[in-house]
Amino acid sequence: KNTISIWPKGKMAARLILSAVIFITCMVCYYNSLQCGFVFDDISAIKDNRDLRPHMPLKNIFFNDFWGTPIHKEQSHKSYRPLCILTFRWNYALHQLEPMGYHLVNMMLHSIVCIMYFRMCSMFLPEISSFIAAMLFAVHPIHTEAMSDLEDFDLVFEIYSRGNNYFDHVFDENNGSGFIAENSG
Structure with missing residues (x-):
């Protein structure tokens, strides 16, 4: 074998x-x-980030920055981390905001x-x-x-x-x- x-x-x-x-x-x-x-940036990155919510289109994570702002906007931080946001989204699906x-x-x-x-x-x-x-x-x-x-x-x-x-x-x-x-x- x-x-x-x-x-x-x-x-x-x-x-x-x-x-x-x-x-x-x-x-x-x-x-x-x-x-x-x-703590700290978790509030903006997780609690306030609408891209984590299931009602938001999944494609948004590829067009928005880490904080959920469209990357093309002037207010965007321009930090692009879709894999991290995707895992946060999966976490949100399992644990909501816990x-x-x-x-x-x-x-x-x-x-x-x-x-x-x-x-x-x-x-x-x-x-x-x-x-x-x-x-x-x-x-x-x-x-x-x-x-x-x-x-x-x-x-x-x-x-x-x-x-x-x-x-x-x-x-x-x-x-x-x-x-x-x-x-x-």
């Missing part, structure tokens, strides 16, 4: 456990953000980014070094604003996007083999 594995078969269980530890650490570290409401849901999604995405960072480091560093690097990245205070201020949610997307682009690059450079190894069992 052929299976595709991200890591060699013998290390998969250990890396899954380490990934779970990273995920849980992120969730515990930022657990207190679940109690936060909307901040806890937005913070929970943010925490989960941060956890996934940290696991991706661990996996990327594992390509170049020993296992323990990769784990330590990912744990430091996971709990570093610089992420506090992105976790507490939902408007900075796009920072999580930026990190994810750059990591994803890197993995795609490595995968393409190795003629499709990248860091994915086939194991036969």
Whole structure:
């Protein structure tokens, strides 16, 4: 039976456990953000942004700035982040204007980014070094604003996007083999 594995078969269980530890650490570290409401720019970006509402045409997120103002207007901030607004819209569909849901999604995405960072480091560093690097990245205070201020949610997307682009690059450079190894069992 052929299976595709991200890591060699013998290390998969250990890396899954380490990934779970990273995920849980992120969730515990930022657990207190679940109690936060909307702060600072969250009011304009989420509460007052009509593009998040289901009655507004979905296409608006592609023609309006981050704050819901048509991009062609002089009053527009000219910040174009449709993917972030789309996730806010999905969040709105699930949680309306309940901040806890937005913070929970943010925490989960941060956890996934940290696991991706661990996996990327594992390509170049020993296992323990990769784990330590990912744990430091996971709990570093610089992420506090992105976790507490939902408007900075796009920072999580930026990190994810750059990591994803890197993995795609490595995968393409190795003629499709990248860091994915086939194991036969």
